[in-house]
Amino acid sequence: MALAQKLLVDIHTHVYLPRYAALLRARSAVPRILSAPAGERLLILDHEPSGGRPVGPQYWDREEKIGFMDRHGIDVSVVSSANPWLDFLQPDDAQRLATELNDDLEAYCAQSPSLSGGMKRLYGFGLLPLVPGVPIPALLESVDQISKLPHLKGVILGTRGIGAGLDDPSLSPLWGALSSANLVAFLHPHYGVGDAWGPRDNGHVLPLALGFPFETTAAATRLILSGALDAHPTLKILLAHAGGALPQLSSRLASCIDHDPVVASRLAHDARWYLGKLHFDAVAYGPEELGFVSDVVARSAQFGDKKTAGFGYTVDRKLGSRNMLFGTDHPFFPPLSNTDKWRSVVENLQAIDAVSGWGDAEKDGVRGGNALALFGLA
Numbered sequence: 001m002a003l004a005q006k007l008l009v010d011i012h013t014h015v016y017l018p019r020y021a022a023l024l025r026a027r028s029a030v031p032r033i034l035s036a037p038a039g040e041r042l043l044i045l046d047h048e049p050s051g052g053r054p055v056g057p058q059y060w061d062r063e064e065k066i067g068f069m070d071r072h073g074i075d076v077s078v079v080s081s082a083n084p085w086l087d088f089l090q091p092d093d094a095q096r097l098a099t100e101l102n103d104d105l106e107a108y109c110a111q112s113p114s115l116s117g118g119m120k121r122l123y124g125f126g127l128l129p130l131v132p133g134v135p136i137p138a139l140l141e142s143v144d145q146i147s148k149l150p151h152l153k154g155v156i157l158g159t160r161g162i163g164a165g166l167d168d169p170s171l172s173p174l175w176g177a178l179s180s181a182n183l184v185a186f187l188h189p190h191y192g193v194g195d196a197w198g199p200r201d202n203g204h205v206l207p208l209a210l211g212f213p214f215e216t217t218a219a220a221t222r223l224i225l226s227g228a229l230d231a232h233p234t235l236k237i238l239l240a241h242a243g244g245a246l247p248q249l250s251s252r253l254a255s256c257i258d259h260d261p262v263v264a265s266r267l268a269h270d271a272r273w274y275l276g277k278l279h280f281d282a283v284a285y286g287p288e289e290l291g292f293v294s295d296v297v298a299r300s301a302q303f304g305d306k307k308t309a310g311f312g313y314t315v316d317r318k319l320g321s322r323n324m325l326f327g328t329d330h331p332f333f334p335p336l337s338n339t340d341k342w343r344s345v346v347e348n349l350q351a352i353d354a355v356s357g358w359g360d361a362e363k364d365g366v367r368g369g370n371a372l373a374l375f376g377l378a
């Protein structure tokens with residue numbers, strides 16, 4: 001077990017399974033994979049900038065994933081389908097593909113190599129047919145399927161739910177089913193928020209650096225405001241990209257709620273308390289950001305009720321690190337030149353190592369131990 005605590009575990013790493021890549025190739029509208037003279041291109045975002053992004057076997061080939069892991073010393077990956085999942089499909093197609101892709105992902109993981117103690121190198125997050133018009137029982141059937149697939153440990157969720165967002169009251173049975181099945185819900189962006197980017201071509205920088213995390217911020221906030229975390233206290237939510245701006249805005253959120261008695265009356269706790277219930281990937285690229293998120297997580301304990309705690313407390317940054325988990329976002333953000341290691345990975349590892357106030361135990365936890373505990377792998 002002590003050895004397992006030293007493993008490097010990547011919980012934010014994506015795949016387009018071959019069946020899904022074939023679907024994208026067959027489409028003539030975004031999302032699609034387009035054949036171009038210099039190789040295939042991935043077009044998935046609305047108003048996709050700069051002719052999309054290059055796409056190749058690193059997106060679908062398991063050997064490429066393992067090779068990438070080996071190059072970066074990653075022992076175990078918990079792999080998720082990349083955006084936009086099944087969002088653009090009709091309910092029947094979404095249900096059929098969710099079932100097939102969950103079976104595909106189970107095989108992808110089950111056939112991966114094992115570590116010496118028997119743990120697999122690959123585990124996965126399943127897909128739900130989260131599209132407008134899908135009956136709630138179909139979502140629950142999907143949860144049931146995933147819970148019976150031994151290498152799938154959670155689900156990946158976009159922010160739209162079945163069309164009305166994650167604060168849609170009709171999703172309550174889904175939160176209940178995920179909690180009962182002990183599956184981790186990985187909340188990941190795709191759409192961004194609005195169109196604040198102006199006419200200048202800044203490539204993918206604004207949608208990915210700002211739009212993605214703002215979208216996660218809004219979706220997680222709506223989930224908190226819906227009371228879902230009060231109604232389902234064992235629900236495990238993992239937020240992409242270190243929770244976006246939610247940690248930075250959580251006191252402002254608490255204050256705005258305080259000034260709105262109708263909204264305040266729906267919640268059992270101060271908004272800051274809920275941050276301690278959430279998990280955050282460590283895909284933030286900087287030690288200051290990671291340290292700050294761990295402070296905010298640790299601080300949540302001060303806000304268990306709605307009485308203002310005042311600010312005469314100290315936070316234990318070490319405690320907050322337990323809700324944080326290493327990730328890479330592979331195969332996105334590849335190096336632009338032919339380097340052995342990916343800067344996006346190295347930077348996230350260096351950031352973990354450089355957080356002031358975290359000791360070896362906390363760093364080991366964020367690198368892997370926390371993931372083993374959250375996903376029940378060790």
Ligand code: URA
Nearest residue numbers: 014082083208329332
């Ligand atoms: N770009 C995407 O489209 N998805 C990711 O997960 C990361 C970058």
Ligand code: ZN
Nearest residue numbers: 012014188329
């Ligand atoms: Zn991602």
